Amino acid sequence: MRTLVSPAQLRSPRGKAIYWTVFAVVLALFVLAFVFPLFWAITGAMKDPAELARTPPTLVPSQWHPDAYPQAWNQMELARYFLNTLVVAVGAWAVQLAVDVPAAYALSKLRPVLGNKILGLMLVTLLLPASALLVPTYVTITDLPVLGANLINSPTAIWFPAAANAFNIYLLKRFFDQIPGELLEAAVLDGAGPVRVLWRIVLPISRPILAVVSILAIVAAWKDFIWPLLVFPDPGKQTLSVAIARMQIDMPLNLLLAGLVLASVPMVLLFLFFQRHILAGLTDGSLKG
Structure with missing residues (x-):
C-alpha cells in the first residue's frame, strides 16, 4: 500500500x-x-x-x-433541576429503546413490505433542521391526536418526540444486519417467535450498540435547551440547561460558571466511564464467532 x-x-x-x-x-x-x-x-x-x-x-x-x-448548588437550587433533568433523560432513554430497537429489528430481520422505503423516509428527516420541526411538534404535543391531551409541563412532552430517532434506528439496523441469519433461523426452528428471538438472541448480542444508543439518547436529552424551554414554562419543572439560562441575569458570573460545571459533571463522567463501549459499538462491523 x-x-x-x-x-x-x-x-x-x-x-x-x-x-x-x-x-x-x-x-x-x-x-x-x-x-x-x-x-x-x-x-x-x-x-x-x-x-x-x-x-x-x-x-x-x-x-x-x-x-x-456549594454556593451555586444552594443558591441555584440545582438539586431540584438535577432531578428534573434526570427524569427527562431516563424517560427519553427508555422510550427511545422501546421504539427504536423493535423498529430496527423489524427493518433488518423481519423485512416488511416497503421496509427500505420506510427507512429512506426516516433518514430524510435527518436532513431537516431541528428548528423546522419545532412548530409542528409543539402543535402536536399541545393537542395530542386522538387523545386530545396537552403535554405542556409534562416530561412526556420530551419523551414522545424523542421516541422515533432515525439516526439511532439506522445504527441499530446496521448492527442487526451483521447478525448471522442462521443463528436466528435455528432459534425459530426451536419454536421461538419474533419477540422471543429479539429478547433472547438479538439483544444479548447487541450490547455494544445498545450502549452507544443509550449514551446518545441520555446526552441529547440532558443537554437539550430549545425544546425544554418551549415545553416547560413552569420554572419548577425546568431542566438544568433552561434553569441556568434563566438565572444568569441575576447570578454572579463565578457562581454561574460553577453551576455550568456541576451540570456537566454527570455527562463527562458518563463518557469517561463508557468511552470503550462507545468506540466498540461504533466500530464493530461484524460478529466474532
Whole structure:
C-alpha cells in the first residue's frame, strides 16, 4: 500500500524524529482545544467576580474560592433541576429503546413490505433542521391526536418526540444486519417467535450498540435547551440547561460558571466511564464467532 511517507523513511532516525514531533504537536493542540475550556470553566468558577471580569484575564485565580461550588448548588437550587433533568433523560432513554430497537429489528430481520422505503423516509428527516420541526411538534404535543391531551409541563412532552430517532434506528439496523441469519433461523426452528428471538438472541448480542444508543439518547436529552424551554414554562419543572439560562441575569458570573460545571459533571463522567463501549459499538462491523 502506497502512503505519503514510505516505511523506510519512517524507520530512519530523521523520519522517526519528524514523525514523533508532528504527532506530539498535533496531540498537544487537540488536548489544548478540548481540555482548556474545561480548565477555564473549573478555575474561573473559583475566581471572584471582579477577577473573572478582568482584562486581560488571569490564567489561574489569584485567590482561590472553592466555596463557589456549594454556593451555586444552594443558591441555584440545582438539586431540584438535577432531578428534573434526570427524569427527562431516563424517560427519553427508555422510550427511545422501546421504539427504536423493535423498529430496527423489524427493518433488518423481519423485512416488511416497503421496509427500505420506510427507512429512506426516516433518514430524510435527518436532513431537516431541528428548528423546522419545532412548530409542528409543539402543535402536536399541545393537542395530542386522538387523545386530545396537552403535554405542556409534562416530561412526556420530551419523551414522545424523542421516541422515533432515525439516526439511532439506522445504527441499530446496521448492527442487526451483521447478525448471522442462521443463528436466528435455528432459534425459530426451536419454536421461538419474533419477540422471543429479539429478547433472547438479538439483544444479548447487541450490547455494544445498545450502549452507544443509550449514551446518545441520555446526552441529547440532558443537554437539550430549545425544546425544554418551549415545553416547560413552569420554572419548577425546568431542566438544568433552561434553569441556568434563566438565572444568569441575576447570578454572579463565578457562581454561574460553577453551576455550568456541576451540570456537566454527570455527562463527562458518563463518557469517561463508557468511552470503550462507545468506540466498540461504533466500530464493530461484524460478529466474532
